[in-house]
Amino acid sequence: MEFLTLATSSPERRIAVAARPATHATDAPTLVWLGGYRSDMDGTKAIELDHFAEENGIGCVRFDYSGHGKSSGDYRDGTISLWLEEALAVIDHYIKNRIILVGSSLGGWVALRVVEEMKKRGDAGRLAGLVLIAPAPDFTYELIEPALTEAEKTSLAERGYFEEPSEYSADPNVFTRALIEDGRQNRVLDGIIETGCPVHILQGMQDPDVPYSHALKLLNHLPADDVVMTLIRDGDHRLSRPQDIERMLAAVEGMVAE
Known part of the structure; x- marks a missing residue:
């Protein structure tokens, strides 16, 4: 692991990176892991993706x-x-x-924005594929804002954030006004999305955080791409069970x- 320092804002940010170079499959695309909200690159799916890259001699960046x-x-x-x-x-x-973006939850949104930015700068030819796991594009605008209670609206207005219990941590999730306002400026579900590469969406139908109807909505915004969607009837949001990992790696x- 090493650190990439970004000094575009104050204080500067030190981004932890684990980069595995390709060994024998040097012509294969590099896998890029884009994690979820409050998750990290040492989660089950990220580690299994890295193991897959190692076994197949291809590059992987987390x-x-x-x-x-x-x-x-x-x-x-x-x-x-x-x-x-x-x-x-x-x-x-x-x-x-070339790269294959593998985005989980929030990482699915980031992946789609990466695609947009790469297309703007004429880099779209480097995109070899997207694997989106329980993708949550526009979740602040589509899922959080419509469900805000009056108490949460008041907290946002007066304190600049609100809290809600997390199923994955003893500490509550904190959603800030800045995150929500910035989310509106990064929406991708406001028009046609053209990635120019294959897309595979994996979505659990028992997902309590991102309903599968949200994945179906994303699908409708991808009419021009080669898209495969796998709906997992008993799948949750994490999709970290062995059978879910197998589906992710098969797609990759x-x-x-x-």
């Missing part, structure tokens, strides 16, 4: 957003724009060949082979 894992900062100071900037910086610094393997 990193922690600022405020996550081993990176500096507090996740409560983060925004989609900030985490997107970090994802692009890591890709630019560590990867020169199919794109590597193309």
Whole structure:
């Protein structure tokens, strides 16, 4: 593991990165792991993706957003724009060949924004595929804002944030006004999304955080791409069971082979 320092804002951010170079499969795309909200690059799916890369001799890059894992900062100071900037910086610094973006939950949103930014700068040809696991594009606008209670609205107005219990941590999730306002500026479900590469969506139908109807909505915004959606009837949000990992790696393997 090493650190990539970004000094575009104060204080500077130290982004923890684990970069595995390709060994024998040097022509294969590099896998890029984009994690979820309050998760890190040492989670089950990320580690299994790295093991897959090692076994197949292909490159893999994992990193922690600022405020996550081993990176500096507090996740409560983060925004989609900030985490997107970090994802692009890591890709630019560590990867020169084509890439497959593997995004989980929040990482699915970041992946779609990475696609948009790479297309803007004429880099779309480097995109070899997207694997989106319980993707949560626009979750602040589509899922959080419509469900805000009056108490939460008051907290946002008066304190700049609100809290809600987390199923995955003893500490509550904290959603800030800055995150929500920035989320509106990073929406991707407001028009047609054209990635220009294969897309595979894995979605649990028992997901309590991102309902599968949200994945179906994303599908409707991808009419021009080669998209496969796998709905997992008993799947939850994490999709970290052995059978879920197998589905993720099968999707990645199919794109590597193309």
